[in-house]
Amino acid sequence: MSASLHIHTPQPTEIECLNPATGARLGSVHASSPDEVKAIVERARIAQKKWGQSTFAQRRAVLQNIIDLTLANIDEICEAVVQDSGKTYENAILGEVMPVCNKTKWVIKNGEKFLKPEKVPSGLLMHKAGRIEYRPLGVVACIVPWNYPFQNVFGSIAAPLMAGNAVLVKASEAVAWSTQLFQNIIDKALAKEGFSADTVQIINGYGDTGAALVRSGVQKILFIGSVGNGRRIIEGSAQHLTPVIMELGGKDPMIVCEDADLQQAVHSALGGCFINLGQNCIASERIIVLDAVYDKFVAEISKLTGNLRQGAPTKPGDFDVGAVCSPLQIKVIDTLVSDALANGAKALVGGVLPKGPGNFYPPTILVNVTPDMRIAREEVFGPVMLIMRVPNDAAAIALANNSEFGLQSSVMTKDRARGERIADALEAGGTCINDFGMCYLNQDLPFGGVKYSGFGRMNGRDGLRAYTNAKAVLTDRFGFSVPPKLYPVGPSVYANAHASIRMLYASSWTDRLASLWTLIRLSMKSKG
Numbered sequence: 001m002s003a004s005l006h007i008h009t010p011q012p013t014e015i016e017c018l019n020p021a022t023g024a025r026l027g028s029v030h031a032s033s034p035d036e037v038k039a040i041v042e043r044a045r046i047a048q049k050k051w052g053q054s055t056f057a058q059r060r061a062v063l064q065n066i067i068d069l070t071l072a073n074i075d076e077i078c079e080a081v082v083q084d085s086g087k088t089y090e091n092a093i094l095g096e097v098m099p100v101c102n103k104t105k106w107v108i109k110n111g112e113k114f115l116k117p118e119k120v121p122s123g124l125l126m127h128k129a130g131r132i133e134y135r136p137l138g139v140v141a142c143i144v145p146w147n148y149p150f151q152n153v154f155g156s157i158a159a160p161l162m163a164g165n166a167v168l169v170k171a172s173e174a175v176a177w178s179t180q181l182f183q184n185i186i187d188k189a190l191a192k193e194g195f196s197a198d199t200v201q202i203i204n205g206y207g208d209t210g211a212a213l214v215r216s217g218v219q220k221i222l223f224i225g226s227v228g229n230g231r232r233i234i235e236g237s238a239q240h241l242t243p244v245i246m247e248l249g250g251k252d253p254m255i256v257c258e259d260a261d262l263q264q265a266v267h268s269a270l271g272g273c274f275i276n277l278g279q280n281c282i283a284s285e286r287i288i289v290l291d292a293v294y295d296k297f298v299a300e301i302s303k304l305t306g307n308l309r310q311g312a313p314t315k316p317g318d319f320d321v322g323a324v325c326s327p328l329q330i331k332v333i334d335t336l337v338s339d340a341l342a343n344g345a346k347a348l349v350g351g352v353l354p355k356g357p358g359n360f361y362p363p364t365i366l367v368n369v370t371p372d373m374r375i376a377r378e379e380v381f382g383p384v385m386l387i388m389r390v391p392n393d394a395a396a397i398a399l400a401n402n403s404e405f406g407l408q409s410s411v412m413t414k415d416r417a418r419g420e421r422i423a424d425a426l427e428a429g430g431t432c433i434n435d436f437g438m439c440y441l442n443q444d445l446p447f448g449g450v451k452y453s454g455f456g457r458m459n460g461r462d463g464l465r466a467y468t469n470a471k472a473v474l475t476d477r478f479g480f481s482v483p484p485k486l487y488p489v490g491p492s493v494y495a496n497a498h499a500s501i502r503m504l505y506a507s508s509w510t511d512r513l514a515s516l517w518t519l520i521r522l523s524m525k526s527k528g
């Protein structure tokens with residue numbers, strides 16, 4: 001037997017759900033099998049027929065119901081998120097509930113404006129009228145990670161729903177428990193307007209469940225997750241040529257110039273790196289600091305980081321940071337930090353995996369990190385800040401761009417022109433000047449990455465239209481049509497075309513007039 005023979009172990013049919021901060025068992029949730037996924041997709045397809053015919057007003061009503069039910073259940077949602085992910089109540093309310101309300105409201109307000117049919121000029125065909133109809137695609141699948149249990153589900157469904165699609169969300173196995181509450185909210189929001197619960201279904205399961213969804217023939221896939229699984233999704237989506245949006249990892253740089261407001265820079269870096277305990281695709285993992293301010297910056301941020309209180313949250317305000325959601329992620333963080341320390345990096349704060357219960361990794365600051373270290377290149381997705389010293393702007397930009405990733409980026413400076421110059425040079429899907437990751441909150445801005453951070457965009461006009469078939473329609477402008485008589489080919493067709501093209505597109509007026517004269521002569525000749 002070949003040593004490399006791959007034996008596929010069937011995934012469990014139940015997901016055991018634990019609180020990562022306490023280890024307490026929350027319960028278990030059914031993991032859908034590939035056959036069950038097929039049936040779910042079929043039900044969604046049927047439900048979409050009615051949803052796709054709904055008016056914008058009905059879609060707005062369902063989305064508003066989602067906001068209303070979210071607000072009515074805000075404490076239950078935060079509690080479920082805290083139990084399922086180990087994050088703090090503050091991260092749950094500000095990092096999950098608030099962005100979901102913000103995004104859903106934006107879609108309610110702007111959906112129709114960007115999705116209604118759009119008239120376009122018809123160019124040479126003056127007797128015709130052209131328009132673009134933003135038609136639903138059908139069933140959209142969103143495969144999402146564990147870092148924001150509530151936001152990853154609700155933030156993914158608003159745009160495709162508004163565009164008239166049924167939506168299937170494959171939630172992460174690491175946060176399956178809270179999906180029961182979320183599905184309940186969605187079901188109620190749909191039922192109140194008379195729509196089937198099959199219109200939006202959350203699917204729980206492991207990689208096999210996600211893989212079955214990818215190969216199910218849905219019309220579009222949004223994948224939010226790691227680069228490795230992103231590649232698997234693309235392989236799977238090739239089967240039905242299903243288009244994909246890829247929202248993958250990041251290694252976001254924040255450049256701190258010597259003329260930055262020091263307090264603002266320190267607090268932006270703290271927030272950028274430690275919000276959600278760094279389990280954030282747009283975490284500012286690399287803080288690149290200009291030499292002149294480096295020592296002050298490092299001293300100030302180390303003091304504040306060392307004072308962060310970490311523990312298993314039981315109520316709002318008891319801790320600054322919570323637990324790492326996935327036990328597998330703890331291993332990734334520890335491996336990268338240990339490798340860096342073994343190769344000459346220094347931990348000013350943290351850097352040691354604590355013994356004891358719960359998935360905890362402490363907020364950590366590493367200095368003396370060199371670009372060749374694994375930790376400088378690979379995504380940590382945890383509470384580890386690398387602070388790197390550079391002599392000038394050019395070196396800062398070069399270091400920032402020295403990455404396979406390009407999700408978001410930041411620059412901190414009081415000099416507006418300098419901020420714009422640096423932002424212009426950064427290879428990323430977005431840059432915040434004097435802030436961290438806030439591009440994501442501005443729903444009018446597209447969100448996404450370049451390089452290995454992915455492609456396609458969420459949010460904004462492009463994020464809505466991403467879930468449509470931009471169907472081109474050309475019709476008669478007036479009450480009559482001009483039949484094109486192409487055959488049989490007349491003797492002067494070529495000469496007419498020759499003169500017409502020159503008349504329309506030549507850069508010189510004399511050329512154009514000469515061509516017009518040729519056209520007149522050709523016309524007189526054909527009549528005479």
Ligand code: NAD
Pocket residue numbers: 143144145146147170171172173205206207208209210211212214224225226227229230232233246247248249250280281379381407453454
């Ligand atoms: P992951 O890739 O392990 O899992 C993401 C989802 O894919 C999960 O639901 C998982 O069950 C599913 N999955 C796993 N194997 C699959 C397969 N073969 N086919 C189909 N689906 C499969 O990611 P994660 O560990 O849950 O999340 C962390 C990653 O997500 C980080 O890299 C982070 O940067 C990224 N992320 C990106 C964004 C963004 O918007 N760019 C946002 C959040 C997280």
